[in-house]
Amino acid sequence: MVVNARVQTRIDADVKERATAILDNIGPTVDAAAHDAWFLAKVQEALDDPRPAVPHEKVEAHFAERRAAALLKAGQGRA
Template identity: 45%
Template sequence: MAKLSPIVSEFASTEEEAAHDAWVRAKVEKALASTAPCIPHEEVIAEMQAILDRHKAPGKY
């Protein structure tokens, strides 16, 4: 197990890094293979803006 420097990597070892990489790649492959309907960009942006607006503290902005 090769240890990684925290300056170079957020992972403690090359095995941890490889496991995370495999997990991310599997998620991407699943998303690309999905047949679920796409959500329009404008709808996603509107939903995210609503979430941000709900979490803004009054008077801070």
């Protein structure tokens, strides 16, 4: 059984603005057709980007550093 509920609350305008910006980057999450259209637009935007490509190895190294930093911050990494 699906249950729907609506919760209304007042929030600070700055918080609403920041949340809206974040959710706009995530895209639609409920309507599959809207999500597909959004996703295809994002892919096309990336394909049309005039900046030079970044080599795979450089991207992997960058995100390996970010993962290691996140683990250290969480207290799970090696010192």
